[in-house]
Amino acid sequence: MAVTETTVDTAAAMVTAAVPLADWLLVAPVLLTMAGGAIAIIFRKKSFVQPLIAITTISLVILSNIGLLNHVLTNGVVTMVMGSWLPPFGIAFTADPLGALLALTASVATLCVAIFAMNSIAEDERRYGFYPFLLMLLCGVTGAFLTGDIFNLYVWFEVLLISSFGMQILGNEKVQIDGAVKYAVLNLIATSLFLATTGLLYGLVGTLNMADIVSKVKALDNSGPVLAIASLYFLAFAMKAAAFPVNFWLPASYHTPRLVVAAIFAGLLTKVGVYALLRVMVLLMPEGRDWLASLIGLVAIATMLTGSLGALAQTDIRRLMGYLVIAGIGAMLAGIAVGNEVAISGAIFYAMHSVLIMTALYLLVAFMFQMSGTFSLREIGGLYIRTPLGAAIGLILLLAVAGLPPFTGFWAKLLLVAGALEADRGWVAAGVLVSGLLTTIAVGRLWIFAFWRGGNEHTMDGIQALPIAGSSDASEISWTIWLPLLALTALILVIGVMPEALMSISDLGARTLLDPTDYIGSVFGGIR
Amino acid sequence: METLFAVLIGILFAGSIYLLLSRKLVRILLGIAILGNAVNLLIFTAGRLTRDVPPIIPEQSYFPLEATANPLPQALVLTAIVISFSFLTFFLVLGYRTYQELGTDDLLEMRVAEPKKHSEPPQGY
Numbered sequence: 001m002a003v004t005e006t007t008v009d010t011a012a013a014m015v016t017a018a019v020p021l022a023d024w025l026l027v028a029p030v031l032l033t034m035a036g037g038a039i040a041i042i043f044r045k046k047s048f049v050q051p052l053i054a055i056t057t058i059s060l061v062i063l064s065n066i067g068l069l070n071h072v073l074t075n076g077v078v079t080m081v082m083g084s085w086l087p088p089f090g091i092a093f094t095a096d097p098l099g100a101l102l103a104l105t106a107s108v109a110t111l112c113v114a115i116f117a118m119n120s121i122a123e124d125e126r127r128y129g130f131y132p133f134l135l136m137l138l139c140g141v142t143g144a145f146l147t148g149d150i151f152n153l154y155v156w157f158e159v160l161l162i163s164s165f166g167m168q169i170l171g172n173e174k175v176q177i178d179g180a181v182k183y184a185v186l187n188l189i190a191t192s193l194f195l196a197t198t199g200l201l202y203g204l205v206g207t208l209n210m211a212d213i214v215s216k217v218k219a220l221d222n223s224g225p226v227l228a229i230a231s232l233y234f235l236a237f238a239m240k241a242a243a244f245p246v247n248f249w250l251p252a253s254y255h256t257p258r259l260v261v262a263a264i265f266a267g268l269l270t271k272v273g274v275y276a277l278l279r280v281m282v283l284l285m286p287e288g289r290d291w292l293a294s295l296i297g298l299v300a301i302a303t304m305l306t307g308s309l310g311a312l313a314q315t316d317i318r319r320l321m322g323y324l325v326i327a328g329i330g331a332m333l334a335g336i337a338v339g340n341e342v343a344i345s346g347a348i349f350y351a352m353h354s355v356l357i358m359t360a361l362y363l364l365v366a367f368m369f370q371m372s373g374t375f376s377l378r379e380i381g382g383l384y385i386r387t388p389l390g391a392a393i394g395l396i397l398l399l400a401v402a403g404l405p406p407f408t409g410f411w412a413k414l415l416l417v418a419g420a421l422e423a424d425r426g427w428v429a430a431g432v433l434v435s436g437l438l439t440t441i442a443v444g445r446l447w448i449f450a451f452w453r454g455g456n457e458h459t460m461d462g463i464q465a466l467p468i469a470g471s472s473d474a475s476e477i478s479w480t481i482w483l484p485l486l487a488l489t490a491l492i493l494v495i496g497v498m499p500e501a502l503m504s505i506s507d508l509g510a511r512t513l514l515d516p517t518d519y520i521g522s523v524f525g526g527i528r
Numbered sequence: 529m530e531t532l533f534a535v536l537i538g539i540l541f542a543g544s545i546y547l548l549l550s551r552k553l554v555r556i557l558l559g560i561a562i563l564g565n566a567v568n569l570l571i572f573t574a575g576r577l578t579r580d581v582p583p584i585i586p587e588q589s590y591f592p593l594e595a596t597a598n599p600l601p602q603a604l605v606l607t608a609i610v611i612s613f614s615f616l617t618f619f620l621v622l623g624y625r626t627y628q629e630l631g632t633d634d635l636l637e638m639r640v641a642e643p644k645k646h647s648e649p650p651q652g653y
Contacts, residue, residue: 192563199571
């Protein structure tokens, strides 16, 4: 079959036309963060330019993500392939409403953290690379949200994981190293399991492109291997998302790094696990999800109860927040367990809400620590008199995380409960509501102790105790704390009062996941 | 051939999980090293094993003339090797620093982040 001087028609394997300009938005966030991270490493020793580089880069990423979301909403799912190789040969980046929405939310949260870090990360720690790590973390997270290739998803997981290790041990204290050992080992095991399962999936269907996997899995005669692979994926991503009973690394480590680091971890990392579950369980292997639905439901309820009961039992505010992260993960899993359009939409809305609220709450903890000089619920107190605005922000954020109206958490939980009732899974709805009540009690206690009570735990009601040594006045709080805190609170308020626009996006995201025609069409047909 | 490899992978996984369940940090690190290799071998085997036929397209041809070895798992494994190698290096340093700072490699004694004695949450309300 020797071919002589004829030219080969590459159109069957490669994209021949130029990529439309708007499609470059798909890789822009990853390119920008990678370039920004590299530039920030070059200026590693010039600690004053690092925040400028990071904030400029992340602002550009936000703009490009807004453009991408707009592009996806007007033109449907968008695909761009690397090296012009047509899928399934090349690696495809595919943005659907779910990925684009989460990428945008993640970049907003990262911008808030980058501003907050300007004053809270000491100069020598900045020199150890806080900002490059932050940018590479965002790079990994956005890449994971936008990729359309399951092995590429693994690579992005590793990118964000290694950056998070660097941030976790920033400060080099005993607690941080202790926390890092548990965080790093368990996360690496989860990622290895993810990789092994991907190997099995490749052995089964012979492709790594997600759209291709969807159709190949559907065409299989024997569903046994798919169910096994789905179970393994569930375990791997549940571990990343900190679902019960593989959640113990989270409360052991999230209170140890710098608060600003904990804020971005709590905002982004576990949500990537939930995102991967949505992608794999709902899009790739709906059969596996149906088969595992009851188990996922039980895990979801156990996770919510662990989170809310754990939050009730804490003395350290940072650890309390860690348990609130876990409670939120349970709620998102409940949406996956129910699996109809309303519930999946609820899970997507909850993921977006959770990114914003958990980042904001850790910033609130940092604010409370500056005001009071303590993390202990026994010692803290008297903040209401000293900062009424701070108390108002605290009340809004804490009620939002508990899921009370009119804030974002309420709408997410409304969708979850409505979806569960529609699918005749009342027990999942009951779990969401009971966990909501327990969370409300836990955060209510936190607010009462920190803001309402006049001083530490021995203060009588109605008496204002003297401020604790090491605390500062509200006027001494830097704008780098106020600005991100106020911005996130305002965002949560505005979305809470006007949720329709975002709800329609999350509905669209759920529809695209449940009916993958658009997704497959974009990957295999939509390339010009 | 694949069956033989499957057994070998199973043994590697069993060994690594046994080491990961240990209390000593060094054994856990060894477990992680073996785990990475077990996973790589699994991916390699999942791509089906073909001996003696390298995936090289002969000159003046545009596609291989006979069935060749699958090149994709090799690319995947190469990526995974680089990643697991860098992680292992990080873990070795982390393990050494842990021993320096905490003075122990026993996980049950690493209670700095979560002390055994912690104050009870406040009562009231």
